[in-house]
Amino acid sequence: MVNxxxxxxxLEEALVLRKEKKAVPLAGGTDLMVAYKRGVGITPxxxxxxxxxxxxxxxxxxRVEEDGTVVIGALTTSVEIARDERVPYFVRxxxxxxxxxxxxxxxxxxxxxxxxxxxxxLPQPLILLDATVVLQSIDxxxxxxxDEFIIKAKKNRLNDDEIITEIRIPKPDYTYGxxxxxxxxxxxxxxxxxxxxxxxxxxGVIKDFRASSGAAGxxxxxxxxxxxxxxxxxVFDLPSLVEDFVDAWDGVISPHAMPExxxxxxxxxxxxxxxxxxxxxxSGIIE
Amino acid sequence: xxxxxxTDKMKRVDAYEKARGEAKYLCDFHLPGMLYARxxxxxxxxxxxxxxxxxxxxxxxYFISAKDIPEGGKNALHMIAEDYRCFADGDVxxxxxxxxxxxxxxxGVLYELEKMxxxxxxxxxxxxxxxxALEKKAIISGEDNIMCKLECEMxxxxxxxxxxxxxxxxxxxxxxxxxHVHLETNSVACxxxxxxxxxxxxxxxxxxxxxxxxxxxxxxxxxIIVRQMTTGGAFGGKEHFPDVIxxxxxxxxxxxxxxxxxxxxxEEDMEFSVKRHPSRTVFRTGLDKDGNILGTDIKxxxxxxxxxxSSYVVLQRGxxxxxxxxxxxxxxxxxFGVATNCFPTCAFRGFGAPQTLYAIEMHLDxxxxxxxxxxxxYKKKYFxxxxxxxxxxxxxxxxxxLEEMMKQITDASDYYRKVKEYAIGSGKGIGISFYNHxxxxxxxxxxxxxxxKLKLKKEGEKVSILCGSTEMGQGFxxxxxxxxxxxxxxDIDNVFYDNPDTSKVVDSGPTAAxxxxxxxxxxCEKAAKEMKERWNEGDFEVIKQxxxxxxxxxxxxxxxxxxxxxxxxxxCVVEVEVDKLTKEVTTKxxxxxxxxxxxxxxxxxxxxxxxxxxxxxxxxxxxKLECKDGRFKQRSISSYIIPTSMDFPxxxxxxxxxxxxxxxYGAKGMGELVFNGADSAYMGxxxxxxxxxxxxxxxxxxxxxxxVDRK
Numbered sequence: 001m002v003n004x005x006x007x008x009x010x011l012e013e014a015l016v017l018r019k020e021k022k023a024v025p026l027a028g029g030t031d032l033m034v035a036y037k038r039g040v041g042i043t044p045x046x047x048x049x050x051x052x053x054x055x056x057x058x059x060x061x062x063r064v065e066e067d068g069t070v071v072i073g074a075l076t077t078s079v080e081i082a083r084d085e086r087v088p089y090f091v092r093x094x095x096x097x098x099x100x101x102x103x104x105x106x107x108x109x110x111x112x113x114x115x116x117x118x119x120x121x122l123p124q125p126l127i128l129l130d131a132t133v134v135l136q137s138i139d140x141x142x143x144x145x146x147d148e149f150i151i152k153a154k155k156n157r158l159n160d161d162e163i164i165t166e167i168r169i170p171k172p173d174y175t176y177g178x179x180x181x182x183x184x185x186x187x188x189x190x191x192x193x194x195x196x197x198x199x200x201x202x203x204g205v206i207k208d209f210r211a212s213s214g215a216a217g218x219x220x221x222x223x224x225x226x227x228x229x230x231x232x233x234x235v236f237d238l239p240s241l242v243e244d245f246v247d248a249w250d251g252v253i254s255p256h257a258m259p260e261x262x263x264x265x266x267x268x269x270x271x272x273x274x275x276x277x278x279x280x281x282x283s284g285i286i287e
Numbered sequence: 288x289x290x291x292x293x294t295d296k297m298k299r300v301d302a303y304e305k306a307r308g309e310a311k312y313l314c315d316f317h318l319p320g321m322l323y324a325r326x327x328x329x330x331x332x333x334x335x336x337x338x339x340x341x342x343x344x345x346x347x348x349y350f351i352s353a354k355d356i357p358e359g360g361k362n363a364l365h366m367i368a369e370d371y372r373c374f375a376d377g378d379v380x381x382x383x384x385x386x387x388x389x390x391x392x393x394x395g396v397l398y399e400l401e402k403m404x405x406x407x408x409x410x411x412x413x414x415x416x417x418x419x420a421l422e423k424k425a426i427i428s429g430e431d432n433i434m435c436k437l438e439c440e441m442x443x444x445x446x447x448x449x450x451x452x453x454x455x456x457x458x459x460x461x462x463x464x465x466x467h468v469h470l471e472t473n474s475v476a477c478x479x480x481x482x483x484x485x486x487x488x489x490x491x492x493x494x495x496x497x498x499x500x501x502x503x504x505x506x507x508x509x510x511i512i513v514r515q516m517t518t519g520g521a522f523g524g525k526e527h528f529p530d531v532i533x534x535x536x537x538x539x540x541x542x543x544x545x546x547x548x549x550x551x552x553x554e555e556d557m558e559f560s561v562k563r564h565p566s567r568t569v570f571r572t573g574l575d576k577d578g579n580i581l582g583t584d585i586k587x588x589x590x591x592x593x594x595x596x597s598s599y600v601v602l603q604r605g606x607x608x609x610x611x612x613x614x615x616x617x618x619x620x621x622x623f624g625v626a627t628n629c630f631p632t633c634a635f636r637g638f639g640a641p642q643t644l645y646a647i648e649m650h651l652d653x654x655x656x657x658x659x660x661x662x663x664x665y666k667k668k669y670f671x672x673x674x675x676x677x678x679x680x681x682x683x684x685x686x687x688x689l690e691e692m693m694k695q696i697t698d699a700s701d702y703y704r705k706v707k708e709y710a711i712g713s714g715k716g717i718g719i720s721f722y723n724h725x726x727x728x729x730x731x732x733x734x735x736x737x738x739x740k741l742k743l744k745k746e747g748e749k750v751s752i753l754c755g756s757t758e759m760g761q762g763f764x765x766x767x768x769x770x771x772x773x774x775x776x777x778d779i780d781n782v783f784y785d786n787p788d789t790s791k792v793v794d795s796g797p798t799a800a801x802x803x804x805x806x807x808x809x810x811c812e813k814a815a816k817e818m819k820e821r822w823n824e825g826d827f828e829v830i831k832q833x834x835x836x837x838x839x840x841x842x843x844x845x846x847x848x849x850x851x852x853x854x855x856x857x858x859c860v861v862e863v864e865v866d867k868l869t870k871e872v873t874t875k876x877x878x879x880x881x882x883x884x885x886x887x888x889x890x891x892x893x894x895x896x897x898x899x900x901x902x903x904x905x906x907x908x909x910x911k912l913e914c915k916d917g918r919f920k921q922r923s924i925s926s927y928i929i930p931t932s933m934d935f936p937x938x939x940x941x942x943x944x945x946x947x948x949x950x951x952y953g954a955k956g957m958g959e960l961v962f963n964g965a966d967s968a969y970m971g972x973x974x975x976x977x978x979x980x981x982x983x984x985x986x987x988x989x990x991x992x993x994x995v996d997r998k
Contacts, residue, residue: 039552040314040472041323042395182869182988185909187933190925192989193869260996261870261989268868 004049015138019161023051028106068171074110090125100188110164124214128196131169137161152218174198178273191215217254238278291772291779296890313474313516318546324388325397329379332628332917333413342403351539352387359505371594373534380593383559413628415917428626435599435624443617448582452573460646461983464912465563470519472556477536478546486513490529492797499530515786521759523634558922561633564589566642578658582617591624592631601639608640611647613669648967681849692858692880695941700860700878712978717862718971722964725851726956727802730841737796739833741810752784754795762891774815801956808951855960856882861968865976870988880941885953899961905930907966
């Protein structure tokens with residue numbers, strides 16, 4: 001058992017190593033080092049070659065394009081995301097509540113998506129916002145939504161010659177927003193349940209509605225079909241639509257552990273958000 | 288020259304080295320030629336071992352098991368009984384029982400070898416819960432799976448009281464396992480130096496280890512030296528458990544004659560070490576028509592696991608604290624230590640008292656609310672007073688200041704306004720609890736069993752404190768030096784205390800039972816007084832031994848008499864808000880008052896209050912540890928949830944001045960007391976907020992949801 005570890009100097013080198021050696025990128029190491037640790041004083045052994053990409057500046061940083069799309073380099077850390085006001089609220093909140101400070105200083109957005117855990121903090125708001133992930137190989141580049149990218153727990157569509165290079169978040173357009181993470185405790189917590197939702201209202205009509213549930217099934221749950229139940233409806237009709245809607249959303253999530261809690265609490269939060277929207281308060285985040 | 292006075296708030300002498308990470312723990316040490324060891328453990332809760340197939344071991348690698356115990360030795364660790372086997376032999380009694388250890392120079396190789404060891408079993412039916420054991424799904428101990436039991440009663444005959452009561456309220460309360468989450472994981476090394484075995488251990492009780500493994504080896508205790516290494520936050524988990532590592536290591540070292548280290552991984556420490564006893568407490572309480580308590584019959588069940596360890600003593604403490612800080616006209620308590628095929632449970636801060644104290648507090652809250660009384664006022668009617676009879680038909684020796692303490696915390700928290708304002712079920716709640724903790728060993732145990740000794744040694748202007756009591760994060764090292772500095776009148780820098788080495792110090796008993804300051808500190812004060820008087824005699828030593836105050840009878844066979852000479856007393860108010868959507872609980876305020884005699888150092892005891900209360904709130908709110916078919920489900924610090932500093936707010940704390948005549952400068956024990964009551968105050972507050980009675984802890988949001996959904 002020998003660990004093979006590469007340290008590419010550039011993205012291009014990394015892409016070559018990825019294609020030729022099938023080396024797995026290790027960025028912050030907060031997932032891989034834990035997954036393959038063997039104990040105190042023993043070096044982890046990875047069942048695949050690894051390349052350390054932490055230092056590749058090409059994959060770091062946040063920029064905003066002309067149409068308002070926020071582009072986050074895959075090696076950007078949670079702390080950097082949480083601090084940057086240009087990043088949509090939901091993603092910033094999720095980044096700020098991820099693990100402990102030390103973890104947030106080193107964990108990256110690319111890693112969090114690549115790890116594809118249903119309890120991962122960032123995929124949930126990214127899926128809400130129809131964010132896309134850019135996958136690059138030495139030969140080509142492709143882009144798909146984070147929702148398409150993550151298949152189920154720990155399974156995604158990354159090919160073995162590809163690297164996640166950036167995440168693109170279209171400019172969100174909403175009147176009301178909601179974000180909640182129920183962690184195992186008040187800090188340094190893994191999610192027990194998360195929920196984000198947004199609603200766009202024009203002249204009393206619901207023009208757009210989206211929700212995404214994290215830690216409530218094998219992957220982050222969204223359903224455009226169920227969301228459609230509300231789109232086009234009048235905000236004032238929400239009180240009469242709410243129960244049917246939350247029941248329909250209940251069919252979208254599939255929690256394995258603590259099902260009663262996760263189902264009841266998801267309904268409670270959605271019901272609360274919708275009934276608050278029905279009051280047509282000042283636009284913004286509903287706490 | 289600066290003398291440190293008792294009234295000075297002192298910075299702990301070890302604070303800087305620990306905060307800076309400079310303190311050296313066992314895993315930081317290396318010995319020439321040292322090897323490592325890794326345990327091979329049982330993977331089933333009960334069964335016969337049919338075969339152990341080892342992989343081919345490389346040169347310099349060994350597998351050590353029961354067959355390696357030398358002639359004259361015994362496959363047992365002498366804790367209180369000798370039932371805990373050093374190695375499983377022929378059969379296994381719980382998941383995680385030591386079958387053998389692999390020894391060699393490379394931990395990576397040991398890790399791989401362990402995975403290749405194949406043990407085949409004939410599985411036998413196991414009992415892994417209190418219910419399984421009581422229903423006799425299998426018999427694993429005696430005739431009825433009850434490994435130990437006792438009964439106590441006081442006052443009027445409880446059967447008669449219950450037969451004529453207007454109503455009887457029967458309630459059952461349960462508490463879960465709790466993991467210590469020691470600061471550093473369990474770690475022990477054994478070497479053979481100059482004809483003696485030397486144990487280096489992260490441990491609370493060096494002399495316990497020596498006795499325990501001398502039994503295994505069949506040698507004299509004096510042929511073993513135990514050196515305590517820096518130990519932080521042991522919480523009872525390192526009272527007996529280090530024996531379980533030291534035993535196999537000394538057997539291995541005897542054979543291999545090289546230093547051998549065993550350092551647990553965190554996950555290993557969480558899955559395969561002792562825990563707090565899960566409990567069930569059943570009250571049948573007789574009331575008159577106004578809800579006054581006439582008497583109570585209490586049945587207490589503790590899950591002790593597969594071996595006795597300290598469980599009988601833990602159970603006794605549970606029984607002796609089961610009526611809380613109250614006197615009822617009649618009370619009877621039965622305690623049952625239930626054997627299961629689970630990892631043995633053992634000491635944990637509070638030592639059996641927290642389980643029953645939680646139960647009695649909730650029980651009284653429920654009765655009070657049912658009859659329309661405020662819980663604080665209702666409980667106050669039954670406060671024990673000086674001279675009154677306890678459940679062991681002994682007496683409360685000291686002045687009891689609960690009413691003063693209650694006033695301090697109800698004033699500070701604005702309790703009476705809030706109980707009026709926060710309607711039942713409003714999402715806001717406030718709860719109050721009262722509790723105590725008997726200091727030191729039960730009854731005359733200090734005199735009959737421990738016989739603590741302490742030595743002071745004067746060399747020039749310097750004084751060394753020589754005793755077996757240990758620093759484990761509680762501040763013992765600082766307190767002892769302070770006592771000598773103040774009493775003798777010398778600079779604290781001229782007072783020395785090192786981690787004990789059993790070949791150099793006298794046995795002052797285990798560092799447990801909130802006894803170190805109270806009992807050993809008192810010996811230290813006495814020795815220091817004598818030393819001061821004889822200061823000009825040159826270099827000399829003073830040894831003091833424990834003397835039991837006259838007039839406090841105790842019968843350890845019938846459990847009658849003065850169970851404790853002095854109690855610490857506590858009162859706590861906790862205020863919460865429960866989120867209506869998510870059932871997340873936010874603690875808004877914590878107010879406590881404690882009677883710990885006279886504080887030996889206000890800063891250090893403040894640390895104990897803060898830590899003990901947070902640990903108790905974690906026990907109530909977060910720390911779920913489930914054992915499924917004999918295996919713990921939460922095995923890492925990401926799944927076993929202890930509080931962070933963000934989870935609970937700033938605490939307001941008070942003390943009352945009530946000097947204790949047999950403690951140094953009036954101090955009583957407090958290390959465990961501060962764990963004993965915040966849990967029930969918290970649950971009382973949660974109950975008010977959600978408008979439901981609860982019957983178990985821990986109670987994380989998902990379980991609160993379950994209570995609210997309960998029809």
